[in-house]
Amino acid sequence: MKQIDECRAVLADPYGYAESLKAQTGGKIVGFFCSYAPEEIIVAAGGHPFRILGTGEKIRRAETHLQSYCCSLVRGALEDALAGRLAFLDGVLFPHTCDSIQRLSDIWRLNIDRGFHLDLVLPVRLDSPGARRYLLDVLNRFRAELGERLGTAITDDDLRAAIALYNRIRAALTQISRLSGDRPGLLKGSDLHQLTGASMIMDRGALAPLLEEVASELEKAQKGPGETERKRIILAGGICNHPSIYGFIERAGATVVGDDLCTGSRSFTGLIDENAEPVAAIAQRLLERVACPAKHRGLTDRADHLVRMAREQRAQGLIFFLLKFCDPHAFDVPYLKAALGEAGIPSMVIEAEDRLPADGQLGTRVEAFIEMI
Amino acid sequence: MAEPDEAKEKRKIKAVAKMKEIMTAYYIEAKTAEQAGKKVAWITSGGPVEPLIAMDVIPVYPENHGAMIGASKMGIDLCEKAEAMGYSSDLCSYARADIACAPVNGGPIGGLPRPDMLICCNNICGTVLKWYEVQARHFGVPLFILDTPFCHGEYTAEVARYVRGQIDEYIAFLEKVCQKRFDHDRIGEVGRLSVEGQRLWQAVLDTAMNRPAPLSAFDAFFHLALIVTLRGTQQTVDYYRMLLAEMQERVAQGIGAVPKETYRLLWDNLPVWYRTKWLSEKFAAHDACLVADTYTSAWCGALRYVDENDFLRTMAECHTRIYLNIGIDQMAAQVMEMVDKYAVNGIVMHSNRSCKPYSLGQYDIQRMIQEKKGIPTVMIEADMVDARSFSESQIDTRIDAFIEVLKERR
Ligand code: SF4
Ligand code: SF4
Numbered sequence: 001m002k003q004i005d006e007c008r009a010v011l012a013d014p015y016g017y018a019e020s021l022k023a024q025t026g027g028k029i030v031g032f033f034c035s036y037a038p039e040e041i042i043v044a045a046g047g048h049p050f051r052i053l054g055t056g057e058k059i060r061r062a063e064t065h066l067q068s069y070c071c072s073l074v075r076g077a078l079e080d081a082l083a084g085r086l087a088f089l090d091g092v093l094f095p096h097t098c099d100s101i102q103r104l105s106d107i108w109r110l111n112i113d114r115g116f117h118l119d120l121v122l123p124v125r126l127d128s129p130g131a132r133r134y135l136l137d138v139l140n141r142f143r144a145e146l147g148e149r150l151g152t153a154i155t156d157d158d159l160r161a162a163i164a165l166y167n168r169i170r171a172a173l174t175q176i177s178r179l180s181g182d183r184p185g186l187l188k189g190s191d192l193h194q195l196t197g198a199s200m201i202m203d204r205g206a207l208a209p210l211l212e213e214v215a216s217e218l219e220k221a222q223k224g225p226g227e228t229e230r231k232r233i234i235l236a237g238g239i240c241n242h243p244s245i246y247g248f249i250e251r252a253g254a255t256v257v258g259d260d261l262c263t264g265s266r267s268f269t270g271l272i273d274e275n276a277e278p279v280a281a282i283a284q285r286l287l288e289r290v291a292c293p294a295k296h297r298g299l300t301d302r303a304d305h306l307v308r309m310a311r312e313q314r315a316q317g318l319i320f321f322l323l324k325f326c327d328p329h330a331f332d333v334p335y336l337k338a339a340l341g342e343a344g345i346p347s348m349v350i351e352a353e354d355r356l357p358a359d360g361q362l363g364t365r366v367e368a369f370i371e372m373i
Numbered sequence: 374m375a376e377p378d379e380a381k382e383k384r385k386i387k388a389v390a391k392m393k394e395i396m397t398a399y400y401i402e403a404k405t406a407e408q409a410g411k412k413v414a415w416i417t418s419g420g421p422v423e424p425l426i427a428m429d430v431i432p433v434y435p436e437n438h439g440a441m442i443g444a445s446k447m448g449i450d451l452c453e454k455a456e457a458m459g460y461s462s463d464l465c466s467y468a469r470a471d472i473a474c475a476p477v478n479g480g481p482i483g484g485l486p487r488p489d490m491l492i493c494c495n496n497i498c499g500t501v502l503k504w505y506e507v508q509a510r511h512f513g514v515p516l517f518i519l520d521t522p523f524c525h526g527e528y529t530a531e532v533a534r535y536v537r538g539q540i541d542e543y544i545a546f547l548e549k550v551c552q553k554r555f556d557h558d559r560i561g562e563v564g565r566l567s568v569e570g571q572r573l574w575q576a577v578l579d580t581a582m583n584r585p586a587p588l589s590a591f592d593a594f595f596h597l598a599l600i601v602t603l604r605g606t607q608q609t610v611d612y613y614r615m616l617l618a619e620m621q622e623r624v625a626q627g628i629g630a631v632p633k634e635t636y637r638l639l640w641d642n643l644p645v646w647y648r649t650k651w652l653s654e655k656f657a658a659h660d661a662c663l664v665a666d667t668y669t670s671a672w673c674g675a676l677r678y679v680d681e682n683d684f685l686r687t688m689a690e691c692h693t694r695i696y697l698n699i700g701i702d703q704m705a706a707q708v709m710e711m712v713d714k715y716a717v718n719g720i721v722m723h724s725n726r727s728c729k730p731y732s733l734g735q736y737d738i739q740r741m742i743q744e745k746k747g748i749p750t751v752m753i754e755a756d757m758v759d760a761r762s763f764s765e766s767q768i769d770t771r772i773d774a775f776i777e778v779l780k781e782r783r
Pocket of ligand 2 (some may be wrong): 436463466467468497498499500501642727728729730731
């Protein structure tokens with residue numbers, strides 16, 4: 001599909017893409033971390049939201065700022081910033097996520113003097129009476145601060161238009177991922193990965209129609225022959241920027257029928273109410289969407305979600321894909337594995353840094369797991 | 374040259390015995406709470422303990438438990454047990470050790486008493502949130518989370534309102550779990566005792582401004598226990614009054630923590646619990662005294678925001694603006710204040726792989742201090758409880774080299 005090729009090209013060189021976008025449109029590029037960043041507000045301000053994931057280059061400069069026991073996302077992003085590879089950014093937004101991102105923000109603010117720097121300290125406990133009010137307060141503050149940095153006053157109409165655009169994007173991604181789960185073989189897992197990956201980088205105005213075309217083409221396409229034989233796997237965890245993981249799973253005779261990844265479904269689940277006050281509506285989605293392990297919403301929220309998803313997708317197994325040194329995710333593994341086990345869903349854990357562990361070994365582990373289930 | 378026994382005896386801090394007595398009695402009380410009809414709450418070290426005291430709930434500190442596990446050298450075993458339960462070896466070793474203890478009542482005191490509730494304040498890290506979730510599922514007891522937004526810069530009005538609102542929610546939570554009314558007069562009294570305890574603790578630490586310093590950070594690590602666990606009680610106030618008097622007496626007599634104090638150093642980060650003796654002897658052998666540290670002073674650092682006559686309101690700010698919940702530039706500024714105040718010649722930083730909020734950013738803090746204060750610093754790679762991350766030969770060499778630098782600068 002040509003749309004997928006387009007996304008693949010964007011993801012092959014996201015920095016190059018952002019640079020040329022900036023050159024062509026003169027737009028302001030606002031980097032961000034974390035799927036809790038209110039991208040809609042950035043778009044409403046006329047900015048271009050760009051998710052920073054690092055490029056996996058060797059860590060040299062960041063070595064003098066961050067110890068080796070820090071996750072590769074944080075180290076890699078700082079490395080790119082210090083090396084000047086992110087010079088195209090007009091500013092960066094740091095939503096508070098974990099202890100590592102919190103310190104990355106400090107280090108960045110003190111060492112990178114290019115572009116503006118905004119922190120967005122979101123509530124951690126999402127199910128408290130005060131959290132909604134506080135979230136609304138910080139989003140409104142962000143709206144004002146960002147507008148100031150970008151030299152514009154963000155109106156409610158701007159916000160509504162951005163919300164409508166994001167609803168189109170998220171609805172299309174939801175539909176695509178549902179179709180690919182329902183009809184395995186229709187869309188390769190790695191292709192879905194290209195689409196979601198590009199959705200955090202590409203010009204959102206161009207992205208929405210692209211995704212809608214993909215969705216309607218898939219809707220029309222026929223189910224591939226024999227694909228029902230494949231075992232059905234859910235992929236869960238944090239950041240995944242290793243499309244090759246899908247290859248391992250597919251070569252082992254299985255297919256990814258759903259995900260709970262920060263760079264996957266967690267970034268696009270949930271639509272925003274277009275009729276409500278816009279900032280309140282954005283807050284509402286953030287409070288209700290599938291939570292990340294660095295946030296709290298009940299004691300079994302994530303287990304319930306994974307078990308539900310596995311059942312709905314008729315998955316036979318689940319693979320956790322975790323970044324080494326990522327505390328929030330690592331803490332959840334034992335209880336999630338236990339809850340899945342009780343529901344009859346076996347699981348395995350893959351831990352990686354910016355590079356995947358040696359090919360042979362990973363392939364063998366995935367194969368053994370898929371054979372077993 | 375070995376110190377004569379008499380001088381060594383004189384150098385020992387007498388209050389140690391009292392402290393051991395109080396802590397033993399405290400753990401016995403906590404472990405027999407059920408028989409006495411009292412409730413037990415597990416609480417994080419930066420958590421709001423005063424309302425618990427006002428409600429007659431016994432606070433228990435898993436982090437203090439972690440420190441005991443480390444000091445009794447049971448860390449490796451328990452950390453390995455947690456790893457066998459599926460917890461990554463990269464997680465905080467306090468959390469790992471405590472999680473491994475819970476199901477088997479392991480550790481130096483046969484496990485902590487079963488909690489009736491869990492109180493988690495995330496002002497120190499995100500780890501405690503995950504750790505307390507694990508324990509809340511394990512014990513099946515209610516969990517209260519006090520969410521204190523990180524302050525990269527200013528303490529904003531929305532943060533103040535958010536945290537203050539949660540204090541009311543906390544009180545309602547306690548009333549529900551304890552099934553009795555919260556006594557607002559009592560909290561006033563507990564608040565005053567808490568502030569008095571913190572002031573006394575600060576005064577104890579401040580005696581180290583003297584030359585020689587009557588106590589070192591290694592002593593402070595030990596005497597800290599009460600201000601963490603029993604803040605807000607008369608007993609704590611009495612104890613620190615006694616300790617302060619002893620320190621003042623030592624100052625009057627010129628008794629130092631280190632026999633020939635030549636270098637005055639500052640320690641950053643948590644102690645290396647299983648090696649405090651080795652480290653303290655190592656520095657003493659070089660005539661170096663750790664006269665201040667960023668860790669034990671964290672329990673009185675919030676004094677600047679407190680109003681003891683309006684305790685509940687100012688509690689929100691005190692808990693939100695503690696040392697670990699602020700930006701590294703603010704942390705560096707506080708360290709530099711301490712460098713001046715205690716006339717420090719050099720800094721020893723423990724890069725602690727367990728504690729990301731404390732350790733990530735240390736390199737930048739180190740550079741800021743070197744630039745602004747021009748004093749040497751050394752970085753020690755270790756872990757507070759998991760001794761597998763401690764390389765004696767490497768640390769030994771580093772400290773020797775550091776002292777050489779200090780020597781040259783004299
Ligand atoms: S991968 Fe984990 S540790 Fe790294 S920034 Fe994300 S949440 Fe934090
Ligand atoms: S040592 Fe650090 S990570 Fe562990 S509980 Fe304490 S503050 Fe949190």
